Amino acid sequence: MLSQLRPINKSFCLQTLCEENFTRLIRLTPNLGSNNTSGSIIQTEILDTGPFTYTLILRDKLVPGQTPHINFKCRVYMDTKSMEVIQIVGHWQTPNFHKTTPKDILNRKWESNYFLEKWLVFQLDMSNVTQTSQQVANV
Numbered sequence: 001m002l003s004q005l006r007p008i009n010k011s012f013c014l015q016t017l018c019e020e021n022f023t024r025l026i027r028l029t030p031n032l033g034s035n036n037t038s039g040s041i042i043q044t045e046i047l048d049t050g051p052f053t054y055t056l057i058l059r060d061k062l063v064p065g066q067t068p069h070i071n072f073k074c075r076v077y078m079d080t081k082s083m084e085v086i087q088i089v090g091h092w093q094t095p096n097f098h099k100t101t102p103k104d105i106l107n108r109k110w111e112s113n114y115f116l117e118k119w120l121v122f123q124l125d126m127s128n129v130t131q132t133s134q135q136v137a138n139v
Contacts, residue, residue: 017117018082020117021117025083032054033054042060042061044057059072070090072119
């Protein structure tokens with residue numbers, strides 16, 4: 001199904017998708033720069049920082065004894081308020097970009113960032129379910 005979703009102006013849509021993913025990430029991890037994910041249902045591991053960028057790993061918070069399913073290596077741009085997927089570990093192999101066309105690279109970026117969007121939406125939904133069940137338990 002993912003391979004069938006092909007917007008006409010993919011580069012513009014990719015930029016919009018990256019900006020929306022940034023917004024979702026900030027909703028999930030409001031303390032992004034502090035590496036403190038105590039109030040979040042996802043873990044972030046900051047690998048590198050620059051003046052306006054973070055390179056990080058996103059993953060599910062693990063239950064003891066659980067192995068991680070998918071790790072997203074992403075670059076977050078604080079000045080443009082966007083993020084892009086660099087690599088997805090545990091889902092599919094990243095192709096060798098040295099032997100592909102620019103169109104193939106754009107398609108792979110689209111697929112990776114679209115998959116991240118679906119994962120972030122799922123995490124937000126899970127966060128809402130968790131908050132709702134905690135509110136019901138407190139009543």
